[in-house]
Amino acid sequence: MNYQQLLEQAKQFATTFFTEHPDEKLVYHNMQHTERVVTAAKEIANHYQLSDEDFFIVVAAAWFHDAGYYIQPGDHEAAGAQLAADFLQKTSVDEGTIQKVKKCILATKMPQRPETLLEKIVCDADLFHLGTEDFGKVNKLLRKEYMAFHNADIGKDEWNRKTVLFLQQHQYHTDYCRLLLSDTKQQNLEKLMHKIEAKEENASEQITEKTILTPVKDEKEQGHKNKKEKNDRPERGIETMFRITSNNQQRLSDMADSKAHIMISTNSIIISVLLSVLLRKIEDYPHLTIPSVMLLAVCVITTVFSIIATRPKIPSGTFTPEDIRQKKVNLLFFGNFYRMNLEEYTDGMLHMMNDREFLYGSLIKDVYSQGTVLGKKYRMLRISYNVFMFGMVVSVIAFVIASVYFGK
Template sequence: MNDILKETDDFILQLFKEKLPNTFVYHNYTHTKRVYKSINEIIEDSQIDVKDATILRLAALLHDAGYIETREGHEEVSARIAKEFLESKDVAKDTIEGVMKCILATKFTRAPEDKMEEMIKDADSSHFGKDYFEEASDFLRQELKSQDVKKYSPSDWRDENIKVLVEKHQFYSEYALKNWQKQKEENLVDLLKSKKKEKKKLKKEDIKAQLKMKYKDASPDRGIQTFYRTALKNHIKLSDIADTKANILLSVNAIIISVTLANLFSKFDTNPYLVWPTAVFVLSSAVTMILAVIATRPNVTRGEFTKEDVINKSVNLTFFGNFHKMELSEYQWAIEELLKDRDYIYSSMTKDLYFLGKVLDRKYRILRVTYTIFVIGTVLSIFAFGLSFGMADITVEEVTKLVTPEV
């Protein structure tokens, strides 16, 4: 009988090597030898004769041969392959029938009818009661995925294993119940702990996300911060616009004065009627430039504060003009005091907004007057030039000659 076992082992190894697809990472020769080892453990602890032991060993070696043709119903194909092979080796008919019966008993949904079927079923599912259960189980998941049977996520596969261990699988033989059941229960406990841990983690993350969302939507601090951020941004932008407008007026009027002085002053002796319109023109431009400078001129601040100012919360530490003359250590102390008091922070920001608004009000008021003077001065200058040219009875050609630079 040892010869037939050796020949069967060689046969199944060669069969899988030649015909079993590489996607079978679980149901392969390694799994077959694992089942063979498990059935030997059961046989050595059981009181069965040599013939039955040989039947069980042959069934263990041949029970997955049908995977070379099909996954569904592979047990029937395995039984047929086993019959054809054993007949070719002149194995006794009753032994062949026993092997085929045991192979068909490995169907997961089939209940065993006798002790031999119990033994072979326990050997086939022995990995449930082994310490390598997790590794073997993951190989089966990868096999199902690679063959497009079904794709399980790690958590779904864990839940499927829990369901199988609790509801669908059981050991039957005395040896399996005595030696593998305890490890099976430990494997189940590990799965349940993993599920509980993941559930707790997901719940914690969900609570955290809800609190974060609630904080975003309902937190008054967030709304206050948004208000100050937006208001300060708008104030600074308006201040930049005012400075730009003032710079434009400065540049334009500087050009006007330069051109006027260069082209008209040298002609006052021969053209005295140009004096008054030129004076109006230059004067309005000069006033415009002066007001534009005043609008953008920075105010001088004392740049100092006292400890009493900080304690009384009367100094605005967000504006550089209030601390630029202070020592670093004194400023750091003041900021630390500021950060300890939330109300003081908001009060300082409010003061900053208020005084920025006052500065903007001053700038835009002066700019309004500046633009008004610029427009009025320009209009008056045009009328003055027109009136002077009319009184002097000068032609268009002569006007062009007067304002055109000499080469």
């Protein structure tokens, strides 16, 4: 089935549908919003390297997810899902795929409760803007549409409070969006909260001026106190740095393990062939003895270094109260606590979380430990690949020389 062609047909259908159903009230849930969701859905789907069928399901659901606003606003998800089903049935898409598209659309209903990865991708694409710099502009459009659609006048302050509550309750469902968008979403949330706080402070100051005068000294002390509290808060940029660094190193570790697996598998096959075929006939071809031994040695050495690169090293798995007090143990690595009971580990973690220096020190140790393990892995892998590369070249040359000069 040509899914790319089907997606183009879905795009044309959606474009025609929005064009033929104009509604001045819908300044947010319109073609522009749909295109943004489709773009986000493609980005997330490409990250997870979905199959052609799953990619089609996600993008098709994105094209139809809000079309129901123009049919049945009170239950637009169900209307959009049915519209998508009617279209897909005409294009001879199988019923299983149609049901998956419908479930992805229905999963966007608030509060979102997606179950499968495909549903999570569509839900995150629908609210992708919450974690982008376009949030403020999009949020204004949504307020304007809400007032027009419900024929109600809702003030900025009330709308901001509702939006703050929504942002606090919302969580992205895919790891990709949590990593990519959570920080910006938090910044958008803090901006709204600052606006609300500033509004409340201005109102409070106006009341205070009419009643009592606050001493300048107290204001300065309060200002110093607020600055101190802000300085004591963990920097989100630092936390983001630790998270991204840790994720990057984990991906590098997975790549190293994959490379080692390739080398082990390849050389195991070569060793099996050498032992089962060539060495059995070495008496008939004595001139190939040295090249065969050379090739066998190269494969064995390569395999050994590849195994060393992936061989785990586990510490004792225990720590003492003294280690906690002196902040010597890294409780973020399982090798330091897997033999401890839950109560001892919980006490240690609570102590670490209440001590900012201990917490960030543990994060630094964790990143450093990952880096040292990565360094060893890639150093062993480099040796393995070098031995294999140069060893294969030398062995092939030895086989050629032995066959040409000593084979007769």
